[in-house]
Amino acid sequence: xxxxxxxxxxxxxxxxxxxxxxxxxxxxxxxxxxxxxxxxxxxxxxxxxxxxxxxxxxxxxxxxxxxxxxxxxxxxxxxxxxxxxxxxxxxxxxxxxxxxxxxxxxxxxxxxxxxxxxxxxxxxxxxxxxxxxxxxxxxxxxxxxxxxxxxxxxxxxxxxxxxxxxxxxxxxxxxxxxxxxxxxxxxxxxxxxxxxxxxxxxxxx
Numbered sequence: 001x002x003x004x005x006x007x008x009x010x011x012x013x014x015x016x017x018x019x020x021x022x023x024x025x026x027x028x029x030x031x032x033x034x035x036x037x038x039x040x041x042x043x044x045x046x047x048x049x050x051x052x053x054x055x056x057x058x059x060x061x062x063x064x065x066x067x068x069x070x071x072x073x074x075x076x077x078x079x080x081x082x083x084x085x086x087x088x089x090x091x092x093x094x095x096x097x098x099x100x101x102x103x104x105x106x107x108x109x110x111x112x113x114x115x116x117x118x119x120x121x122x123x124x125x126x127x128x129x130x131x132x133x134x135x136x137x138x139x140x141x142x143x144x145x146x147x148x149x150x151x152x153x154x155x156x157x158x159x160x161x162x163x164x165x166x167x168x169x170x171x172x173x174x175x176x177x178x179x180x181x182x183x184x185x186x187x188x189x190x191x192x193x194x195x196x197x198x199x200x201x202x203x204x205x
Contacts, residue, residue, distance in 0.1 A: 097180075
C-alpha cells in the first residue's frame, strides 16, 4: 500500500508518506499560519525519503476538520490538486479520528479546542466506532461525556472542570488511514467538516 496523508487542521503539521514497508513521518508542532509556506516542501521531502512519487500513491488522505478554517482549506486544496493530477482517489479523515485512533483498547472522547471554553467533540467505542457524532459543544456538555469516555486532545486542554490527556495525532492519523483505507472517494467530493460558522461569518450576522 502506498499513500500520502496530511493534516493541516491545527497549529501543527503532519505529513506521512508510506511506500510499501517504508514509512516517512513529519510532525511539526509550530506551523500556525505557516501551512501554505511549508506544506509542499514537507510533502516533497517525505515522498523523496520514502523513495516514491505522488503518481505512485494509491490514494491521498487529508484531515478535513474540525479545526482551523484556513488550515483545512489549504490541506483539502493541496490533496485535491495531487489527486486530480495523478488520477487517484482520496480519503477524508477527521482531526477527531486522529486523536481517537492514537488510543488503543479504550473508549475515547476526542476533543479539539474550539475557543471560548467550547470544544469540538466526538465519542468513540473501544473498536473506534462512533458512539456520539462530532459536534460543537460547551465545556460542560463535553464534561458529561467524559464521565463515560476517556478525554484526549492533541494538546493540554481544560474543559468543564476536567483535563484531557494528550494524544499522538501523527500516530493517530497513520492508524486512522490504514483502518479506513477502503472508504475512498473521488477528489471532487472532498469537502471540509465544519461544525460551526467561521468567526468572519459570525461577525456578519
